[in-house]
Amino acid sequence: MNAVLGRTADLHEAERFLRLFHTENPAVGGLHARLRDVAREVTRTGTYTHTYEELEFGARVAWRNSNRCIGRLYWRSLRVRDRRQVGTAEGVALECVAHLREATGNGKIRPTITVFPPDTPAMRGPRVRNEQLIRYAGYRTPGGVVGDPRNAGLTELALSMGWRGGRGRFDLLPLIVQPGLGEALLCNLPGDAVLEVPLTHPEYPWFADLGLRWHAVPAISDMCLEIGGICYPCAPFNGWYMGTEIGARNLADEDRYDLLGVTAERLGLDTSTERTLWRDHALVELNVAVLHSFERAGVTMTDHHTESRRFLTHLSKEEKAGRVCPADWSWIVPPLSGGATPVFHRYYDTRVLTPAFVHHR
16 A cells, blocks of 8 residues: 555555565564554654665565566665655756666666655655656657657657757657656756667668667656555666567567568568568567667677576576565566577466555556
8 A cells, every 4th residue: 555645654564564674684683663663653644764774675675576577686786776855856857867877887787776755644755757767759740750659648748848859769858857746847868867879780781870779778767666555656766678678669569669661671571471470580680789789889788588597597596585476477578589488488476566666556
């Protein structure tokens, strides 16, 4: 249960989380005293405050519990930036930019989360309207969408707030930050906060002429971090990309950049019948280009075969630790050559665990 405006924190959820925290961190000690203090704080204020250690553990376990994420082997490495004291729109925007700079480094991407104030009975926490901190604009025109169709609605909102887009295919959208009180704020991302990779192909020089690129850091910003009955509605977090996320989804899906046809044409493939498997051929070459380009640029990225094996290593470790490892098969199996990866050939536990990242309700 969320601790949203007008609702008190759920003591049952708080106790369950604190017991989990102390079980996995036995050196901390003082469980019963902590439970007593939290109960008193909830009775007095309707909510309670996590220690930094609890926040760090909760954020990491939320990643560990993310049943749609194949890259959970490194959940313990998540860097937690505690910014619960930052609640203004300007402050949130500045910290989101700082998050991107720190997570990006020089291309060696670091899994990072920045946690802003939670929802409480007295005050809503801030929110970021963007699905991810970095997104490309999508402009609706009579001839279709220029750019990323997924972001057409957000683009129109930004334009209505005074943003001037460049009408290009890869225009960076501004952040739209909604504070707990007051008006939403537009924040343009500075160039040094966004690392982009131009896409080329190791065998086809013409691929560079397509003018494609993609950003290095997938920082999800529209999900709530729920820990022990407390909702942190603004907690942008990132890992690094798996190549198929870009090559087989963002660039290939018909409701995104829809580049299979263009790629097939430049490859000279026979598109007159599905039996030539032209889509499959074009899809593979798109993914080859993505992996090649990120490696050439020195930017962290993994491929779906490697990550599938890593996920089964993670699954084995969790089982040895006596923990459930939930997974959604439809998300864990890669969108390219799924049957050739080891994650395809088994079933998974589908239960929902907390702490967790959830979409706002």
